[in-house]
Amino acid sequence: MVARPLRQQFRRLASTDAATRVGRLRRRIDSGTAGYLTLGVGAGIAVFLIAVFVFPYHSVNHDEGVYLMQASMLLEGQLTLAGGDLADVFRPWFFIADGGDLYPKYNPVPAAMFAVSMALFNEPRVTLAVVAAGNAVLVAILGSMVADRRVGLLAGLLFAASPMTLFTSSVFLPYAPTTLLNLSFAVAYLHGVRTGSLRAAAVAGVAIGLAAFARPYTAILFAAPFIVHALWEFGHGLWIDDRSLTQQVRLAGSRAGFRSLPNPVQRNTLTGIGGLAFVGLTLAYNAVLTGAPLTFPYQAFAPLDGPGFGFREILDHEVVYTLDLAIESNRYALQFLGTRWFVGGVIGTLAAAGGLLVAARWWRKRDREWGSTAGLLLAGLFVSVPLGNIPFWGTHNMLAELDNPANGLVSHFGPFYYFDLLVPLSIFAALGLVVGWRWLREGAAFDRLATVTSPTAAGGSPSLSPSSPPSRLAARPRARLPNRSTATWPTPRNTRPPTSRSSRLTSRTPSCLFPIHTAPGRTTPSSRYGTIPASTARWSTPATATRRGTSRCWRPIGTGRSTGLPTVGCGHRIPTNMSPRNWSRCRRRPANHYRPTRGSVSPSR
Incomplete structure (x- = not known):
């Protein structure tokens, strides 16, 4: 009689704890975090499937055998192999004979990463999937630092979808793990x-x-x-x-x-x-x-295999590596990267160039101090990586024929010595695409297109017939917030007139976000519609605001955790003359929405 109520009480407590844990987890995992997780899982699955079905017996690059052999040695606690008298008769690829011992020419970090999944799952391809997922997520985080979360997620997607990422990450080579x-x-x-x-x-x-x-x-x-x-x-x-x-x-x-x-x-x-x-x-x-x-192991294997100009040699391959040959080889490698091995080919590369120009405009106007720091450092890779690869003759070796991208190792994996260059390419390409889309969406391009293609336009006239209903694109309203301090909120075009207490936006464009009345303790959602608070005299243009070129929001620079962190939001400014501490982060839409803290403003319906 007593045991049953106790069991029921324990079950109730367990279910309550589970619900509490689920609620806490749901609050922690917002939409942005879910986007990162989805991106990482998708990139990892794609690389794992390619590694299993496209490269079931590995690739034409013999270096894979070196790293897998080295991983097996590390699992046994060995840095060298005891070859004995057989060391001169049988030698693994790219191993160095030192008396009776054999050791690989490569450093053990990538092999150690492969050894972890070999020990845990007896399948080294799991490491390939984890590395691909980590690279995609980290690129997305860097993109969010440069611009906003939307740009970041798109940058991670572009990086993960690039052909060189997919194929180079699907084989046991050190380039993707080092990039991680x-x-x-x-x-x-x-x-x-x-x-x-x-x-x-x-x-x-x-x-x-x-x-x-x-x-x-x-x-x-x-x-x-x-x-x-x-x-x-x-x-x-x-x-x-x-x-x-x-x-x-x-x-x-x-x-x-x-x-x-x-x-x-x-x-x-x-x-x-x-x-x-x-x-x-x-x-x-x-x-x-x-x-x-x-003396590195690769120098012990081939002393003339390192960076530099002049006579270069490895195994039976030798060449006189001059500056002219270096510039030509790297020019073709960059050409193949931008036209064949980056997502979208020429279009993706042009988008990256456009995004770099947009970012340069930010930096010149100093609109975004923090974003400028991250963007400038990543843009610096466009200088350091190509210049550093010029004295390295490995780029010349992967091109069997300089002007033929369908021959040599470059035909299988792309110019993999430029793998790190995919990071700024993806970020600035995402920035260019997002800026271009927002310009088309918020500008008059859609209106002009709808006007020209409307069946009611006669004789090519841009005007619409008054008797016919306007098209959806032509009637698209664009709400504007004041650029200077005002005592009242403006009423956007094509919206209902304000009521006695508030003005409700009815624009169907998602480019305007306003504080919305919510019950105490609830999170203010980001919506296409918004209720303008009655106490409009307390709202004005902030004196200290940071503008983001592709962002669509202004907010005061806060203190504490949010010091100096500009965010995104609507196409214009969120005016306020309140103290920055009265602003808190909206947990439901942390990437593009901020709201007043509880009690700092009194909106009404």
Whole structure:
């Protein structure tokens, strides 16, 4: 008799806890997070299916066997193979014979990533899917940092759908895993710059250190714009500090003294320490295998295989690599990337050029200070990666014939030494596409198109017949908010006149978002319609606002968590003369909607 009520009570408590957990999870996973998850899962599944069905027996690139062999060695706790007398008779591809031992010419970081899924699932292709998902999501996050979440998600989609991403990520090569580490560094570094987080700075150092351990030259080319920015921040932080350089160095020795240094100095110091720690690990790895810290395994395999000009040689292949040949080889590689291996081909590349021009306009007008920092650093990859690949003759090797994209390794995987260049291409292409679409949608292009194509227009006249109903596009209203401080809200065109208490927008364009009356405690939704509050005298154009070129919203720069973070929203300004602390983030639409906090405004119906 007593046990049944107790069981029922326990079940009720369990169901309540489950409902609470589900509610909390639902509140944490907003629409933007769901978009990132969907993008990552889709990219991972696509790469896994290609790896299983297109490359079931691997590809024509023999380097795959090196990394899988190295992964098996790591699972057994070995860095070398004991070949004995057979080392001179039988040798795996790209392995170096050192007496009776054999070791691969590549660094072990990508192989270690493959070994994780081999140990957990007995299937190394799981790592390929995880790497592809991570790359797509990180590109989307970077795109959100440069512009907004819509641009970010589109950038991740463009990156994941690029042919070079799909094919290079589906084989056991180091380019996609190294890009994952580089993107992790970029996201953590920019997050640290934005928020001043020391943990993010430490994560950035570890990520770029691992990337340097995996592929040192690739990591240096990717990190070059960030290193320049870090040095500038570090020097500027020391310059504005009133203490002398000797005092600052002395303070860095203690934890309390280190905390007293300017935040940019602290952040970049932690990033540098993390990166240099893995540089030391790389040198130790070289010393164990080759006997010299500065001699990499690839140099022991082929001393003339590194960057530089002149006579280059690996195995039985040799060439005199001149500057003219380097420029020509890289020109063809970039041409093939922009026309064949980036999503959309020429159209996608032109969209990226347009997005770069839009971003340059922001930077010139200083409309978006934070977005300018992220965008400039990513745009710097257009300089560092091509310039750095010029003295590297590997780009020439993957082109069997310079002007023939259907021959050589480039015909199978694209110019994979430019894999990192897909990141800024995808972000700025997404920016160009979103800006172009918004310009078409909010401009008069649709109206003119509807007018010309309307069957009621006679003799090519742009006017519509008064007796005939206007087309949907021609009647599209565009609500405008005031550009200067006003005491009242304007009534958009083609809307009903305001009532005594409020004015309701009836525009069917989603480009105008207004605060909407909600019950206390409820989140203000982002809607095509909005109720204008009666206390309009409290609303005006903000004095401190940051405008985003492709965004459609103005908001005051807040304090605390939202310091200096411009957001998106409607096509014009959300006017307010209230304190920025009266604004909070709308959890339902955090990417493009902000609302007044509870009690800061009194809207009425």
